[in-house]
Amino acid sequence: MLSKLKKILLVYPFIYSVIFLASAQQYRISLLTCDPGDELYSAFGHSAFRVQDAASGQDLVFNYGTFDFNTPYFYVKFTQRTLDYMLSVSTFDRFQVEYNYFQRNMREQVLDLSPEQASKLVSFLEENYQPENRFYRYDFFYDNCATRIRDAMEEILGNQLDWNENVNPEKKTFRELIDEYVYPLPWADFGIDLALGAVIDDYASEREKQFLPDYMEAAFGRAVIVGDGPTRTLVKEESVILSFPPRPSQTDLFNPYVLWWVLAILVMAITVVGYKKKRIFKAFDITFFAILGLLGLLIVVLWFFTFHSQTKSNWNILWAFPGHLLLALALLQKQVKPWLKKYLLFALVLANLALVFWVFGIQSFHPSIVPLLLIILLRTNFLYYNLEKFSIQAPK
CATH class of the missing domain: 3.90.1720 (endopeptidase fold (from Nostoc punctiforme))
Structure with a gap:
C-alpha cells in the first residue's frame, strides 16, 4: 500500500506537469x-x-x-x-x-x-x-x-x-524613409514627391x-x-x-530625370530659334502651362479636399500652379490680354519662390523638377519680354 502511494505521489505531479507544459506551449x-x-x-x-x-x-x-x-x-x-x-x-x-x-x-x-x-x-x-x-x-x-x-x-x-x-x-525624415524604397521606381518616386507636402519632411522618431x-x-x-x-x-x-537571389537592377532611360532634362534642352533650342526668327512657338507654352495647371488642380484637391494629412502644405503648388491654366487659355487668344504680362511676372516669382523653399528646407522637392523650373523661368522671361514684340503664330 505504501509503495502504491509513493508511485501515485510520483506519477501525478509528472502527469500534471506534462499537462501544464502542453497548455503552456499551445x-x-x-x-x-x-x-x-x-x-x-x-x-x-x-x-x-x-x-x-x-x-x-x-x-x-x-x-x-x-x-x-x-x-x-x-x-x-x-x-x-x-x-x-x-x-x-x-x-x-x-x-x-x-x-x-x-x-x-x-x-x-x-x-x-x-x-x-x-x-x-x-x-x-x-x-x-x-x-x-x-x-x-x-x-x-x-x-x-x-x-x-x-x-x-x-x-x-x-x-x-x-x-x-x-x-x-540615424535621423531620417519620412520622405527619406520612403525614398529608400521607391528609388527603383522613378515615376512612383516622382509622383509621391509631387503629391505629398512639407509635413513628410519632419524627422521620424x-x-x-x-x-x-x-x-x-x-x-x-x-x-x-x-x-x-x-x-x-x-x-x-x-x-x-x-530566400531568393537579388534581382538585377534594370536601368530604364524613360524616367523623369532623363525625360525632363531632354525636354529642357529642347525648350532651350526652341527659345533660341524663336528669338532669332521672332516667333513665340506658343503651342508649346499652351501645352506646357496647361499640364502644370492640371497638376496644380490635383495638388489643391489633395491638399484641401481629402483626409490625407500628408498632402497638406504642399509647396509644389508654387511651380505647378492651377492659375497656369488661365495662362494657357490666354495664349490661345490672338490678342494679348492686358493682365498677361503681370501674370507672367507672377509665375516667374512663384518659380523662384519654389527654389527658395527648397534651399531653406521648407520642403524637399523631387530632384528631377530642376529642369522643369528652368523651363518655367526661361519661358516666362521669354514671353514677358517678347510676347507683344513678336508676331504670335497660331498654334498648330
Missing part, C-alpha cells in the same frame, strides 16, 4: 516580414502575425494589410483616404504561396511570450477579426499593416515592452519609423520584455522562410 506566435515587391502597393514590404496552435494544429496568418479591389469607387476612396483596410486570416501555406510566386523574401521572428501573454494576444486578434472590428481606416504612415502589429504588442504587453531604442539613431516593415522587424529584434521575471528579448528565435 501558441507559437511570430512576426513575419516580407520584402518589397515590384508594384507600388507592395514596394514597402509587408508584416503579419503567424499563430501556430499546438492544440488544434492550425497554422494561421493574421494579416492587417488586406483591401478589396472590388470596393465601389475604389480609386476615388483611396485618393481621398476614405478606403478601409481589414484584418484577414488565412492559412500560413496559402499566405506563403503568394510570396513564393513573386519571389519575395520572407523572414520569421518567434516571440518569447509567456503562455498568458500569448493567449491574450490570440484573443486580441480573434476579437479584431470579428466582422464589426476587422475594418479600419488606412493611413500609410500612422495606421497600416505594420503599425497595427506594433500597437497590438503595446496593448498586450503594456509597460512590460521596452523597445530598447538606439541612443543615437524611432517608433514612427515602424510604419515600414523592415524597421519594425529591426525594432522587434532590439525590444525586450521587462517586469515579467528576468528581462528577456522579445524575439527568441529567427529564421528565413523564403
Whole structure:
C-alpha cells in the first residue's frame, strides 16, 4: 500500500506537469516580414502575425494589410483616404504561396511570450477579426499593416515592452524613409514627391519609423520584455522562410530625370530659334502651362479636399500652379490680354519662390523638377519680354 502511494505521489505531479507544459506551449506566435515587391502597393514590404496552435494544429496568418479591389469607387476612396483596410486570416501555406510566386523574401521572428501573454494576444486578434472590428481606416504612415502589429504588442504587453531604442539613431525624415524604397521606381518616386507636402519632411522618431516593415522587424529584434521575471528579448528565435537571389537592377532611360532634362534642352533650342526668327512657338507654352495647371488642380484637391494629412502644405503648388491654366487659355487668344504680362511676372516669382523653399528646407522637392523650373523661368522671361514684340503664330 505504501509503495502504491509513493508511485501515485510520483506519477501525478509528472502527469500534471506534462499537462501544464502542453497548455503552456499551445501558441507559437511570430512576426513575419516580407520584402518589397515590384508594384507600388507592395514596394514597402509587408508584416503579419503567424499563430501556430499546438492544440488544434492550425497554422494561421493574421494579416492587417488586406483591401478589396472590388470596393465601389475604389480609386476615388483611396485618393481621398476614405478606403478601409481589414484584418484577414488565412492559412500560413496559402499566405506563403503568394510570396513564393513573386519571389519575395520572407523572414520569421518567434516571440518569447509567456503562455498568458500569448493567449491574450490570440484573443486580441480573434476579437479584431470579428466582422464589426476587422475594418479600419488606412493611413500609410500612422495606421497600416505594420503599425497595427506594433500597437497590438503595446496593448498586450503594456509597460512590460521596452523597445530598447538606439541612443543615437540615424535621423531620417519620412520622405527619406520612403525614398529608400521607391528609388527603383522613378515615376512612383516622382509622383509621391509631387503629391505629398512639407509635413513628410519632419524627422521620424524611432517608433514612427515602424510604419515600414523592415524597421519594425529591426525594432522587434532590439525590444525586450521587462517586469515579467528576468528581462528577456522579445524575439527568441529567427529564421528565413523564403530566400531568393537579388534581382538585377534594370536601368530604364524613360524616367523623369532623363525625360525632363531632354525636354529642357529642347525648350532651350526652341527659345533660341524663336528669338532669332521672332516667333513665340506658343503651342508649346499652351501645352506646357496647361499640364502644370492640371497638376496644380490635383495638388489643391489633395491638399484641401481629402483626409490625407500628408498632402497638406504642399509647396509644389508654387511651380505647378492651377492659375497656369488661365495662362494657357490666354495664349490661345490672338490678342494679348492686358493682365498677361503681370501674370507672367507672377509665375516667374512663384518659380523662384519654389527654389527658395527648397534651399531653406521648407520642403524637399523631387530632384528631377530642376529642369522643369528652368523651363518655367526661361519661358516666362521669354514671353514677358517678347510676347507683344513678336508676331504670335497660331498654334498648330
